[in-house]
Amino acid sequence: MTPSSSLQRIACFLWAGMLPCTLLGSDAPEFSEYLGHWEVDFSASERPNDKLRYLYEVTLSDHQRRLASGQNRIGETPLQAVDDLRGLVNLGRLGEQITRTSVLNVRMQGSTLYVDRDDNFSLRCEIGGLAEAAENLGYSRCRMSDRALVFWLGFPGGFGIEHRLILSERGDRLSIATTVAADGVSQAFSVSRVYQPFEPVTNGIQCQYTLGKGKVCTLNGSFDD
């Protein structure tokens, strides 16, 4: 049995054990604290390219050191080290693409918490249900963990994405730490973006439907016959 398959079995066991727990931890913030409109604060956010460059150099030097000293892992060859680095770069490139969200709208609809993202699909979480309630299709799950609302998505081909939403103590900053990890790559790639609250403006347009005229809209809401 390979170390990877052992881990997989342990993980499956832990997974099964986690099922009965509920979504909201005892010291976790209320979901209502996440609600509202948030815009990215570039000055407080990490830059994916910088993170990737750093991680690449650290991983490269780690491989070089272990290969030079003969402390490489069982079965690890220089070719595999190159594969590992290539995989890491790919994770970083994907991480860069999926962390471009500038505006968030966190809202509740019934028992579902939605994190609407301006450039991507909404993340959803069923509140009050089982922590790890799976969707019908795809492998998206969410749970509350250590004051963070965690979403993770699993994909065919052995890679997964975790979005960890952490609210500051004062509730005036929302950090989203995104981690991309994959089978066969020694390091996961993480990048963190910070968001601040803002009030969206309304457009002031009002419409009515007239059987004779169809839909009529005005900017200030006054309708002339």
Added chain:
Amino acid sequence: MIRVWLIVLLVTGCASAPKPAPVPSPVESETLKRFSQNAVARTGLNLSLTPFTNRDRSISPVRAQLLVAEQRFLPYLLKTTLTDSGFWGAVRVTPGVDATAELNCQGEVLVANAAKLELQLQCRDALGRVWLDERFAQGIASTAYTETAIVGPDPYRPIMIRIANRLADALTILTDQERQRLNDAALLRYAHTLSPEGFAGYLAVNAEGLLQVQGLPASSDPMYARVQRIRDSEYQFIDAMDEQYRLIYLQMRLPYRLWRQYQYEFEDYNTSLGDKSSRVQRRAASDFNLMLSTYKRYQDYKHNEDELSEMAESLVRALSPTLGKVEGQVLELTGNLEQQYELWRSYLLRLYQAESSPRGP
């Protein structure tokens, strides 16, 4: 770091092996029967459909929300098929049972997913006779979702054709006299909803619980003429309601089609996982384009789900107010489609009753 690895292993190792849902084999599709241009023109019967219901309480909240949109999309898809057949007068989707229509059909969604559609449909005419009370099920072939089929008919269209053909068969055996009786019954029944006392004498209920036309008011009867005028306003209003359903249908057509296509692909993926061990699966991390396209596929699926979900939300929210004029009075209707329809019916009732008096044949 171990935690992240656990997550990856969880989502790729444990979560990637759900059992595939059994997919029914697709039923051979029928050809839509069309009204012959050469046939003698016959009295057209109007047919109305209401949004389909669903009684399944075991579905997830997200699925339940999407179902709100599907319950309106499916009757409109049936409407387009019935209209294409050419057998009917006006075919409309209305928020509630349409008192003006000669035939009303109500459906229930039993199963609706990418691989299968199952509906229970009941159609009753103005006399109360059941034309159809049947369960229709259809497996959807994977070819219905191929990229080239995107501009083609909806994958659920074959089941709608079967229903349309059944209704056409039931319609064509009617004589002209029976059709005329249905026209009369529909108008009298409508008059009865406005003034039960005024028109009760023209209709009777037989031992089987069916309506029977006992006679007709004189064509010069002013109250009967007024009912016909109000019915014309009602036609205008339900046409406006039907237009709203058309907009919902048009907005939903593409995202709903794509959403089901991605659903099918996920199910295919699950099935293929059952056939292969995880060891033979290709590692996506070594190929950026493969990884990105996998993500984009999922992203498209979720985008379409978001769009449908947003549409479903808007359906239960208030629409723009609707203004209509009946018998010289301007009515303002507010709320969602179903609420506006209820308001309309109550306005009409009050309007008519203000001037009605007991009548008989």
